[in-house]
Amino acid sequence: MNISTTRAAQKLTPPVLDEARGSVELIGTCLSAAFTLPGGPRPISWDSGVRSTTSSDLEKHVSSAQRSEDRTELTVYRSAILRWGDSEALCLIRNISPGGAMGKIHAEIPRGAQVTVEIRSGKPLDARIAWSSDGQIGVQFEDCVDIEETLRVPASRGQGPLQRMPRLHVPCRVSLLHDGMSHRVMLLDISQGGARIDADFLHAGDEIVLNVPRLAQRRATVRWTRDGHAGIGFLAPIGFDQLAKWGEEHRSRQR
Known part of the structure; x- marks a missing residue:
């Protein structure tokens, strides 16, 4: 090793050691803050850059979780009836979310058309056609829906014209x-x-x-x-x- 190389190594060594020492100290500080002994002093002042969780923080977190849940999509293969004006057509729902659904259809329905979507017999949902292309359509519900309730099949109670599939x-x-x-x-x-x-x-x-x-x-x-x-x-x-x-x-x- 020549003299210039040795000097370069000596110049690099202190910053590296300082960085490692700083990391160890930071970990120690965090552990001390998390596991303070009863009656012992607090090693970190609560107003020195460490912010406690407030009710506002919780509300933001809950709101974010709700928005994430609203965007949840469920893949399904369920028949449905789409009705618009005096027309109706069978549609195969392929995925559904609280805000809308996507499916396969053999009828042509213009974009923006107001429709009702009947996944469960006798339970129509108001919606509009958001897009339509090559036998596929996307519908947007007027109001957010409960997916579990929408897809639930009611139990039969005795004899009667209970329709389990849209007709x-x-x-x-x-x-x-x-x-x-x-x-x-x-x-x-x-x-x-x-x-x-x-x-x-x-x-x-x-x-x-x-x-x-x-x-x-x-x-x-x-x-x-x-x-x-x-x-x-x-x-x-x-x-x-x-x-x-x-x-x-x-x-x-x-x-």
């Missing part, structure tokens, strides 16, 4: 096979899991085959009957795309 209201004539006989009946509404029809000759527990034009035949069981109407459940559900496209074609023919 398209598509009145049309369909054929029904029951006890080896074919009947023409009115289809009132339909979902991926079942339908409601006008058929006063059916009874709960009957097995039938429903034939809807442009949809494949569906084997089903009668779940309930009331006032000449019958609710049926499909043994195999209809796929989202198949029913959504069928619903949009039916809507187009009714224009």
